Amino acid sequence: MSFNPLKERGVPLERQLRNWSELNSQPYDKDSIDPYSRCRVIVMNGIEVEAAMYSHQFSRHSANLELKRKLAMVRRVEQQQQKAVNWLIPGDESTLEVTIGFEQVAVDLTAWVAQAEPDPVMKRVYEFGLLEDFDHLYRYANLLDMTEPKKAAAIVGGLTEIMPGRPTILEHRHPHDDLRRPLNLYGSDPLSSLHALTIMCAEQQTMNFYMTIGNRPIEPIARGLYLEIGQIEEQHVTQYESLLDASATWCENLVVHEYNECYLYYSFMQTEVDPRLKALWELHLGMEIEHLRLACELMRDMDRRDPEAILPPEMPEPVTFRPNKEYVRKVLAEQVELTADELEFVPLSSLPKSHRYHQYQQAVHGKSSVPSEAVITEHEARKGGEYRLESEGPHPVEHLKMENAS
Amino acid sequence: MTSRAKTKSHSATEKPKSSKTRKARIFELLKAEHAEALGMIEEICENGETMEDAERLEKFDEFRAALMAHSQAEARAFYAPLKEAASEPALVLEADVEHIVVQRLLEDLSSPKLDAERWMARATVVMELLEHHIEEEEGELFDLAESECDEETLAKMADDFEAEKERLTEIVA
Numbered sequence: 001m002s003f004n005p006l007k008e009r010g011v012p013l014e015r016q017l018r019n020w021s022e023l024n025s026q027p028y029d030k031d032s033i034d035p036y037s038r039c040r041v042i043v044m045n046g047i048e049v050e051a052a053m054y055s056h057q058f059s060r061h062s063a064n065l066e067l068k069r070k071l072a073m074v075r076r077v078e079q080q081q082q083k084a085v086n087w088l089i090p091g092d093e094s095t096l097e098v099t100i101g102f103e104q105v106a107v108d109l110t111a112w113v114a115q116a117e118p119d120p121v122m123k124r125v126y127e128f129g130l131l132e133d134f135d136h137l138y139r140y141a142n143l144l145d146m147t148e149p150k151k152a153a154a155i156v157g158g159l160t161e162i163m164p165g166r167p168t169i170l171e172h173r174h175p176h177d178d179l180r181r182p183l184n185l186y187g188s189d190p191l192s193s194l195h196a197l198t199i200m201c202a203e204q205q206t207m208n209f210y211m212t213i214g215n216r217p218i219e220p221i222a223r224g225l226y227l228e229i230g231q232i233e234e235q236h237v238t239q240y241e242s243l244l245d246a247s248a249t250w251c252e253n254l255v256v257h258e259y260n261e262c263y264l265y266y267s268f269m270q271t272e273v274d275p276r277l278k279a280l281w282e283l284h285l286g287m288e289i290e291h292l293r294l295a296c297e298l299m300r301d302m303d304r305r306d307p308e309a310i311l312p313p314e315m316p317e318p319v320t321f322r323p324n325k326e327y328v329r330k331v332l333a334e335q336v337e338l339t340a341d342e343l344e345f346v347p348l349s350s351l352p353k354s355h356r357y358h359q360y361q362q363a364v365h366g367k368s369s370v371p372s373e374a375v376i377t378e379h380e381a382r383k384g385g386e387y388r389l390e391s392e393g394p395h396p397v398e399h400l401k402m403e404n405a406s
Numbered sequence: 407m408t409s410r411a412k413t414k415s416h417s418a419t420e421k422p423k424s425s426k427t428r429k430a431r432i433f434e435l436l437k438a439e440h441a442e443a444l445g446m447i448e449e450i451c452e453n454g455e456t457m458e459d460a461e462r463l464e465k466f467d468e469f470r471a472a473l474m475a476h477s478q479a480e481a482r483a484f485y486a487p488l489k490e491a492a493s494e495p496a497l498v499l500e501a502d503v504e505h506i507v508v509q510r511l512l513e514d515l516s517s518p519k520l521d522a523e524r525w526m527a528r529a530t531v532v533m534e535l536l537e538h539h540i541e542e543e544e545g546e547l548f549d550l551a552e553s554e555c556d557e558e559t560l561a562k563m564a565d566d567f568e569a570e571k572e573r574l575t576e577i578v579a
Contacts, residue, residue, distance in 0.1 A: 121510070181513050186481035187502035247478045247577050304566065309486035342517050 002314035005262040006296065006307075010289030016077045023083045027090035028274070030097065035157035036321035037277055039105045040268045041088050042098075044284075046205030047198070047264055048082035051075075054257055058250045070298065074291050081284050088277070095213045096144050096222070100155040102206050103140055106133030107160050111324035113199055114331075116317065118189040122243060125180050126199065127331045128338060128345055129236055134328060135165030136229050138388070139372050142379040143225055145387040147217070153389045159323045162389035164400045166336050168372035170348065171232050172364050174356040177340040178238040185245040185252060190312040193245070194260050198319070200240035207233035221378055224371030231364075251299040255307045258292040267318035325392050333396040430560035432484060433548055435567055439476045440540045446472065447533045454526055462522075466529070470512050473536075475574040477505045483566035488547070491554045497546055504539045508532060 028037065055075040059068050089098060110133060114126035141152035141162045152162055183192045210233055214226030248256070265285035272278040296307040339348040339357060351357050376386050388402055395401045428434075446469040454462045485502060489495040511532050515525060551560065 181510055184478075184481065184502070184506055184509065186478075186486055187505050247474075247574055249573075305482065306486065306490065309482075309490065342519060343513055 003266060004314050005259065005266070005285075005289045005292055006311070008289050010291070010293060011283075011286040013073060013077070013290055013294070016080075016287050016290070018080055018084070023080055023087065025084050025087045025280070026276075028088055028277075030090050030093040031154075034273050035101075035104060035155065035159055036108070037272065037274045038089075038101045038155075039108065039321050040272065040277065040281075041085055042101050042105045042205075043109060043198075043202055044264065044268065044281075045082060045086040045089075046201045047261055048078055048085060049205050049208065050197075050201040051078040051257055051261060052082060054253065058254060061250065067298070067302075070294065074294060077287060078291070081287065084280065084284075088280075094148065095216055096140065096148060097150070097155055099140050099209075099213075100137065100144060100152045102209060103133055103137035104156050104160050105202060106130075106206060107137055107328065108321050108324055109202055109319070110199060111327055112319060112321070113195045115324075115327060116319075117192065117195055119183065119192050121181060122183065122192055122196070124345060125239065125243065126195075127335060128340070129199070129203075129239060130328065130331060131166040131336055132168070132171045132232060132236070133165070134332070135168050135171070135372075136232070138162050138164050139168055139225060139229065139375050141389070142375050142387045143222055146375070146379045146382055147219055147222060152387070156389070158389070158391060160389075161325050161328065161391055162387070163395050163402070164397075165332065166338075168229065168232065169365070169370050170339070170361075171235070172361055173235070173340060174360040175235075175238065177342060177357065178235045179242045179343065180239055181343055182243055182245055185248045185256075185310050188245075190310060191316050193256050193310070194263055194312075194316070196240060196243040197256060197260050198264065200237065200244065203233055203236040203240055207237050221371060221375055224369075225375050228371045249299075249303050251295070251303045252305070252307075252310060254295045255292070255299050256310065258288060258295040259311050261288040262292055263315060264319060266315055267320065270318045271320050329392065329396045336397050336400070428548060428552060430552070430557070430564065432551075432560050432564040432567060433544075435564055436480065436484065437544060439472075440544065443469065443473050443476060444533070444536055444540065447529065447536060451526070451530050451533050454529060455522075459522065462525075466515060470516065471575070471578050473512065474509070474578040475571055477509070478574045478578070479567050479570035481505060482570050484551070484563050487559060487563060487566075488551050488555065491559060492550055493554065497542075497550055501539065501543060501547060504535065508535050508539070511535070 028041070052075055055071050055078065059071045059075075062068060107130065110126050110130040114123050114130060117123040117126060137152070137156075137160070144150050144152050156162065183196060185193060207230060210226050210230035214230050215223060217223055217226070244253075262285060265281045265288055269278055269281040269285055272281055299305060299307045335345075337347050337349065338345045339351065340346070341351060341355070341357075348357075379386055386402065390402065446465070450462065450465050450469060454465075457465070481502065485498050489498045492498060511528055514520065515528055515532070520528070551563075555563070
């Protein structure tokens with residue numbers, strides 16, 4: 001039977017606050033956690049961070065005290081949800097190990113969304129971003145193997161391949177070329193709004209994470225790699241936020257945020273293999289159903305508009321973490337040479353020498369060593385080859401095939 | 407350009423619209439804005455070739471802002487409640503898609519990279535799509551709204567449309 005969160009009863013708001021010990025979750029065991037359970041934790045943390053930040057921005061743009069009270073109350077609970085989720089990550093999992101988890105999320109979540117996306121124009125955007133995050137996973141995996149040292153295969157569990165994507169060095173482009181065509185909240189398939197918001201949240205939290213922890217390593221190569229890839233995450237946030245309908249009201253956006261939280265907790269509850277996490281997703285779904293009801297109430301009161309008009313009639317197919325190796329290889333083979341020019345994706349080789357892409361590349365790379373390249377060179381020097389995990393055969397792109405992998 | 411634009415265009419006062427007399431205010435509001443938008447793009451298509459780039463782009467910016475505010479307000483205040491009320495919403499969904507197609511062409515036209523000839527070709531397509539869209543909307547879609555929505559709903563559509571238009575005009579400017 002189909003599930004519609006608008007027709008369900010959630011946990012009453014006054015019963016949603018939890019005490020410190022309830023929030024201080026027992027962390028997962030980093031050696032035995034299912035890699036996709038780790039991914040789900042990382043995603044839901046990003047979603048809850050966005051929930052809190054969006055609510056803060058809404059409050060900062062309103063002089064209505066009663067509205068601020070309502071937002072503050074729900075936000076306090078969203079903040080507790082964020083803690084309960086993020087505190088699942090164990091202290092003995094290094095920031096670099098967690099980083100591998102972030103990039104596995106970026107690959108397999110984006111791959112899922114691209115395949116489920118009903119709008120072909122938006123699907124192309126996700127595929128474009130996918131190849132860039134796929135490359136980040138490879139660069140960080142080499143850093144991990146070199147500095148900790150540890151094989152990233154143990155973290156991704158063989159579910160995601162690790163090899164070059166669109167080389168990070170080529171991903172840096174002028175900010176004007178990161179903007180894409182927006183969807184229409186009232187005309188596009190509602191699933192497109194959910195997808196854009198989900199990927200934007202995931203990329204936003206990846207950006208936040210690298211901004212914060214990127215200066216924690218001592219090794220210059222690690223600090224350099226985090227700052228370089230952190231700048232690409234900024235590009236990705238610019239790209240994905242430009243997909244959203246900027247004409248939406250604060251209340252409409254709040255409703256979409258809350259529905260999306262329901263959708264993701266519902267999805268993860270369906271697919272979670274860890275019973276303890278499954279129970280947490282279920283608990284949070286019960287809370288989010290109430291948050292959604294309150295957001296819909298606000299939209300009806302303030303906008304005098306019907307929230308059902310911007311939401312799916314029933315819950316879409318659950319967002320599922322699963323291997324996407326064949327799909328990623330296909331996208332690699334077809335699109336690795338692309339870059340962006342204005343709103344379009346075009347072969348890099350088609351850009352004239354005078355294009356702003358080349359000026360931007362010159363500005364950020366200059367004559368210095370580029371960390372995303374240096375990490376591979378240094379790995380080769382120390383270990384006699386680069387680190388890859390190519391379980392499905394050689395790289396599908398001729399010039400990216402491995403020569404000296406360790 | 408494009409003799410096609412010249413031969414196919416209509417002046418703002420002789421649009422291919424339904425001749426039915428309709429009572430509800432929402433229809434008058436939408437028709438007036440349709441005529442205004444069509445008049446703006448017709449002027450660009452008819453005279454754009456002889457305009458300086460800056461003048462053509464300035465006129466296009468005015469047109470884009472007016473059309474975006476109109477279509478977003480229309481989607482919220484007219485299409486959304488009509489979808490809800492209509493037993494068969496296929497016509498409204500079709501109109502949604504036409505909005506999206508026009509919006510994408512408007513984004514193309516905002517690109518500084520298009521040369522004048524290709525720019526004018528796209529502008530002509532926008533005009534033709536708009537003519538088609540308006541003809542269907544003022545005919546079949548207005549008929550649908552008249553038959554499926556009561557007076558109160560139609561009155562609310564008009565109020566909502568005006569409020570949304572005012573809000574969106576600031577956002578898309």
